[in-house]
Amino acid sequence: MTTLLPAALRAPFSAGGESAIDAQLASRLLGLALEAGGDYADLYFEFRVAADYALEEEQVRTLGRGITLGLGVRVTKGDATGYAYTEDLDWEKMAHAARTAGQIAMGGGHKPVGVAGMAKVQAPSFYAIATPSLLVPATDKLALLRAADKAARAYDPRIVKVQVSFAESIKEVSLFTSDGRMAHDIQPLIRFGVAAVAEDKGKRQSGSGGGGGRYGMDYFARATRDAAAHGTEAARVAIAMLDAVDAPAGEMMVVLAPGDSGILLHEAVGHGLEADFNRKQTSNYTGQIGKQVASPLCTVVDDGTIAGSRGAINVDDEGFTARNNVLIEHGTLVGYMHDRLSAKHYGVEPSGNGRRESFRAMPLPRMTNTSLLAGTDNPEDIVKSVKRGVYAKRFSGGQVNISNGDFVFSLSESYLIEDGKLTAPLKGVNLIGNGPDVLRKVDMLGSDYEMSDGIWTCGKEGQSVPVNVGTPTVRISAITVGGTQA
C-alpha cells in the first residue's frame, strides 16, 4: 500500500502502533490457536473509523463518529470452525481468544500442525486514494449536504421534506494465516444519500438518490454524481411518482433499465452461486456446472477488481487477491464464488470471495461487483418491442430463497409500457420469479451496460458487506408482477 494515513487514523496494530503486531507475534498466537489440534487458523485484525453527517429540515442535525477495533481468531478442523474475538489487544486477551477458537478441535485426532513462515501477499490497489475523506474538514461535507438539499428543493415547490446523509469510513485490516500468508489492506468507503417527499393535493410520494464507493472527495467531481445531482434525482423520482397508478398483477413482459437492475442478477443467480450453498448441496444450482442455466445471451461475472467500485477489494478477508470470476458464460454455468473452505472442497483456486462484515464474524463466500455483461440490442428497440409490459428503473431491494430459487425485488420507480412507449408511472410493486427460470427468459440484451452508483449492501447470515451490481437494458419475456390490478 502506498497510502499513508496520519497517526490518528492508523491502526494500533500496524507497525509503530501502540499494539503493533508483527509476523513473530502473530505466529505465536496462531500456535496457541492450533494447540488443541486444529488444522488451520487465521487472525483478522481490524481497525475502523467511521463518521456520519445528516441534514434534515434544512439543518445539520447530527454528526457522528466512532471507532471499532478488534481481533477475530478462526480455527478450522475439517469442515468445522471455531471462532472467537476480542476488542482488547492485550496479549492475555488475544491468547484467550486464540485458545477459545482452538477448542473446536478438541477430542479429534491430535496431529499438531505447525505455523508456516510468513510471506506478504502482494496485491495491486484498486482504491489507492490521495486523501481519505475522513481527513477532509467536516465543513466541506456539510456543504455537500446543503447543496443536495437546495437542489432537491429547487427542483419543484411540491418537495416538502428532504433528508441528506453522508457516511464515510476507513477500514484497516491485517491478516495472518497459519499456512503463512500475511496481508494488509486499507479500505475507504463513502456513501451519499438523499431522500425526498413530495406532496400535492393530499397525495404524498417519496424518492431517493445517492451513490458512492471506495473514493475520496474526488467522487463528487463528476457532474452526474455531485451532491446537487443526487438531490435533483431524489426530487425527480418523488415528483414523477405523484401520478403513479395501480400496478398490474400477473405474468408479463418486463424491461429492466441498465445499472441498478443488476440487483435482479444478485438475487436470481448471485447467491445461488456462492459455493458454500453448493458444497452443502442446499442451492438449486448444486451440480449444475457445465449445464445451461440461463439464456445463451447471458454472461455473468463477479469482479472484485473494478477500481473505486463499492464492491472492490484488493485482497479478500482470508488473504486471497481479488479476481474477475466468470460465473455464467453464454448461459452455461462455469464456476462458483469460493472462500477457502469451499475452494478446498472443490479442489480449485480460491476466487477471492471470502468476505466478512467485521472481526466479529467468520468469512463466507460473498459477491463483490456482480454484472450481466452487455449484449448487442439497441436499448430503444428493446422498449419499442414491448406491446404491454413494465419498465423497471429504480429498486428498493431484493431477497432470494437459495434453496428453491424464488427471488423478489421491489421496484420504487417503474412505468407501464404500452405499444412500445413508457406511459403511466406505477405504484411501488414487487416482482417475483424463480432464478433459473427467469434467466432462461432473458430474450433481449442491450449494448448499454452500466454499473450502479455504489449504494448496495448485501446481507447473508446476519453479515452485511458492501457490493455493487451492473447490467445493460434487459428484456425478460415473462415474470410475475405483483400489483393490485388482477
Add this chain to the structure above:
Amino acid sequence: MSGAGVTEATVKELCDVAALAVELAKKAGADAAEVLVRDGSELTAKVRLGEPELVQEAGSRALGLRVLKGARRATTYTSDLRRGSLEALCAETVALAELAEPDEFALPPDPALLAKPPLVELDLYDPAVAEVDAAWALREAKTGEAAARRHDKRVTNSDGATWSRVLGATGFATSGGFVGGYRGSYCSLVVEPLCDDTTDPDNPKKRNGYWWTASRFLAQLDVAEAVGIEAARRTVATLGSRKADTQECAIVFDPEVGRSIVGTVFSVANGSSFWRKSSYLIGKEGQEVASKLVTIVDDPLIPRAPGSRPFDGDGLPTRKNVVVDRGVLGPVLCDVYAGRKLGRGSTGSAGRGIGGNPGPTTSNLIMQPGTMSRDQLLRSTPKGLYVTQLMGFGFNPVTGDFSRGAQGFWIEGGELTYPVSEVTIAANFDQILKRIDAVASDLELRSATAAPTFRVSHMTLAGASR
C-alpha cells in the same frame, strides 16, 4: 467452559462507567450528556448433518456518547473504555457538536420525567442460560437436527441446527440525573431441514424450512426433539409447491408472518414517521384505521418477555401503550424528540443504539387474540391463500402501497390443499388493516413482536396467468 455470566455487579460497573463519562463530557465543555454502555457475550453452536460446523464464543463492550453544546448535538462510540481514551472522546464529541446547527427539540428531557429508583423488576435474566457451555449447546442442536432427519425420510439434507445464547447488560446515565441499568439473557434453537423436490423432474428444486424456540429462560425452551419434528413437518409440507392463479382472494396470515404485518403497523404509527411526513397514517389518530377486530398493544412491562425493559432510551419510565384500539389509531409511539416535534409528550418508547440518537421503538408489540380457534378460522374460509413466509421489502410507508413475495398453502373449502410458492400478495395497507375479518385465539409470545393467526378478506394474489 462456560461464561462467567452477568452479575448485578457488572450492571453496577457499567452504570459507573456511564456516569463517569457523563462527568468527563461536562468537564470537556458539554452542556448535557447521555451515555449508554453495553456489555454482551454470545455463544453460537451450529451442527450440520450430525457434525459440529461452528462454535463461536466471545464477549464485547461498547460505549455510546451523545453530547449537547447548547442545542447542538453530536454522537460518538468506542470500545476503548480507558479513562484517558474517554477524555479524548468527550473532547472530540464536543468539538463535533459545535459544527451542528442548534435544534431546540433535541435538548434533554425534563429531569422530573426521568425514571426514579427503584426500577421496576422485570425478571429478564436467567443464570441457567449463562451456565450452558459449547458442548451442551452442540448436543441440543444435534438432537434437534437428528429428530428432524428421523421424522421423515423426505428430509434428505440439512441447513443445520443452531443453539445460541446472548447475555447482555446495559448501563445508562444522563446529565439530567438518571443512572440505571439492567441485565438480560436470551437463548434459542433453530432447526433448518432441507428436502429434494423432484415433483417436476425437468426442474428439480430444493425445499427449505425451519422451526425454532426462544426464550429469556432456559427452562422455557421447547424440547429440541419437538423443534426438530415441527421443522421437518413444515419443510416436507412444501414439497411440490407451485404458483396459484392470479386473482383476488382471502389471505390468512400464519403467526410467523402476521408479526411482520404488526411490525409494519409500527413503521407508520410512530412519531418519527409522522413528523418526517413518511406515514400514510398522518392525521388519523383517533380515527378508524383498521377493522374493529384489531387491537395492538405495545407493553414493555411484561415480566420475562423478550422485548421488556424498565426504562427507555431517554431514561423515562416505560409504560403500556395501546397503538390500535378496536380499529382506532391511538397516540403514536414517541420518544422525547418526536413528541416535541409533534407538540406532545413522550410515550416512553425511546430506543437507543450505541452509535446514534434516540428514536421511537417497540418493546413487546402484540396484536391481541380473538375468540375463534385457528381451525374455525380456516374452516370458515372457502378459498384463499394461507401465508407462511413473506419475502422482500415491498412496502412504501408514505403511500401504504404493499406488495410482497409469499409462500404458503392454497385453502379450498376450509382446508389447506396444495403448497404455493412464487406468488405476490398486494393491496394498500390501509385496505389490508380494514379488511381483517377474523382473528384467531392462538397468540403465543415467542418473539417481541407477535400476532395470532388472522385473515384479510381479500387482496390481489399475482401468480400464474389464467
